[in-house]
Amino acid sequence: MRAFRTCALGLLGAGLAVAATTPGQAQHLLAPPAYRMERAQEDYRYLASDTTTVRPDLFDPVKFIPLSRSKRSYLSLGGEVRVQYVRVRHNDWGAGPEDRNGYLLERYMLHTDWHAxxxxxxxxxxxxxxxxxxxxxxxxxxxxxxxxxxxxxxLRVGDPAAHSLTVRLGRQEMAYGSSRLISWREAPNVRQTFDGGRLLWRTPGLALDGFLTRPATTEPGVFDDKPNPNVWFWGLYGVKTIKPLAGGLDLYYLGFDNKLARYQQGRAPERRHSVGGRWWGSPGNWRYNIEAVYQFGQFGRGQIQAWTASGEFGYLFKDLPLRPLLQLRTEHISGDRNPDQPDLQTFNPLFPKGAYFGQAALIGPANLRDVHPVLTLYPTSDDRVAISLDWDFFWRARRTDGLYSVPYVLSRPGSASQARYIGDQLTAELDWQVQRHWELELFLTYFRAGAFLRESGPGLNQTYVSPRVTFRF
Structure with missing residues (x-):
């Protein structure tokens, strides 16, 4: 463990040297590709050419290590060091334990990518x-x-640039669409993975994935993560790109089986099926992202009927100073009608992104309505700096169901109050991509407790402050 951490810190020091390079060097060359959130999607085969048109980088020697004369077999190395300070005041609106001095989170990741x-x-x-x-x-x-x-x-057949079919077996990350239902969970300190198999079909305008997996549990020790024996997760996800709209259409089916599911009704086996679609794009200055999901199945001896619909609409004022992007987001996520009846209407968000309604991640996407205006400013022409301000207003979808945290853990029962209004959350975020390897972020959140929180238990206003620095190579 110490050796792994020492190696990561050494790479962090090397990254400081990268930041000190002269910015005017090799201006006539193309910039190297940005690092991907899903590191397995990165492709460094352009380094096989001795006459590359891409600007050199300090870490190029480890991004493409030839293993054959033809250079068709190669090894690529990469990693990440992330350090984050977190300070929360009035945790769980005063119901949770308090940490007066805050705490530090560290993330270290190292990967190898071998192509035979x-x-x-x-x-x-x-x-x-x-x-x-x-x-x-x-x-x-x-x-x-x-x-x-x-x-x-x-194991792949075909050409990835044209038509290809890949069989993927083992422990792997998965993320689809807007990460509302399936995500690698980037915001928290520990990301989500799945154990199982996938079939990946790719053409220039269509991507189709089928999978059968178990989610990997996160345990705090050393090499003790294992597949969850109580949960199966399977599905089929398709994405059709539509170039004239600078967007596309997603259609999907997701199956979920949990032997130990828990809602306000209690605990019971759950088998749930989700059918959904997403229409998204950014034609010109406009932005839109519309998604709807219907769920059905069984919870114990009752029937599941749940749903969600969400919309995100925005416009980029590119001719104004700071090029403001103004967006409005809203969604309805169903809750249970009657906890004394066996049927269940609470929506299950499955494996969503950890920061669903902001980095503070106070509320989960179940039994909820929200209205969420967002303003994003871009002070630099290259979009390396983004400043966003958003104000999110939350109501319970049904008074008979409770409040859920991320992803769908019951936080407060609905019987404690008949109020719908949960509260509002004001957030400011700064994201500065200093250069290719370095990213600085700052998150400031103030959550003002509404009637439901005040009537169902401690209802103090909560604050969240968190600066974060990330180095990738």
């Missing part, structure tokens, strides 16, 4: 999530001393 020609690939990734100075027990998504985050084998 164009048809065979092995990808492996280690992770370490550490917590320092927290006066109470860390969340499950905060601590994992050292573990195998990804380890999968790809």
């Amino acid at each position: 020609g164009p048809h065979v690939r092995v990808f492996g990734q280690l992770k370490s999530g550490l917590v320092h100075g927290k006066s109470f027990e860390p969340e499950l998504t905060e601590k994992d001393q050292l573990d195998l985050h990804q380890a999968f084998l790809d």
Whole structure:
């Protein structure tokens, strides 16, 4: 563990040298590709050419290591170091333990990507999530001393630039669409992975994925993560790109089986099916993202009938100073009608992004209505700096169901109050991509408790302050 951390810190020091390079060097060359959130999607085959038109980078020697004369077999290395300070005042609106001095989160990740020609690939990734100075027990998504985050084998036929079919087996990340239902969970200190198999079909205008998996549990020790024996997760997800709209259409089916599901009704086995679609695009200055999901199945001896609909609409004023992007987001997420009846109407968000309604992640997407205006400013012409201000207003969809945290853990029962209004959350975020390897972020959130929180228990206003620095190579 110490060796892994020492290596990561050494790479962080090397990154400081990268930041000190002369910005005017090799201006005539193209910029290297940006790092992807899903690191397995990165492609460094352009480094096989001795006459590359891409600007050199300090870490190029480890991004493409030829293993054959033809350079069709190669090895690529990469990693990440992330340090984040978190200070929360009035945790759980005063109902949770208080940490007066805040605490520090560290994330270390290191991956290897081995290609044995164009048809065979092995990808492996280690992770370490550490917590320092927290006066109470860390969340499950905060601590994992050292573990195998990804380890999968790809067998591919066809050309990825035209038509290809890939079989992927092993532990792997998955994220689809807007990450409302399936995500790698980037915001928390420890990301989400799945154990199982996938079929990936790719053409220039169509992507189709089928999968059968179990989610990997996060345990705090060393190499102790394992597939959840109580949960199966399977599905089919398709994305059709529509170039004239600068967007596309997603259609999907997702199956979920949990032997130990828990809602306000209680605990029971759950088998749930989700059918949904998403229409998205950014034609010209406009932005839109519309999604709807219907769920059905069984919870114990009752029937499941749940749904959600969400919309995001925006316009970029590119000719104004700071090029403001003004957006309005809203959604309705169903809740249960009667906890004394066996049928269940509470929506299950499955495996959503950890920061669903902001980095503070106070509320989960179940039994909820919200209205969410967002203003984003871009002070620089290259979009390396983004400043966003948003104000989110929350109501319970049904008074008979409770309040859920991320992803769908019951936080407060609905019987404690008949009020609908949960509260409003004001957030300011700064994201500065200093250069290719370095990213600085700052999150400030103030949540003003509404009638439901005040009547169902402690209802103090909550604040969240968190600066974060990330180095990637």
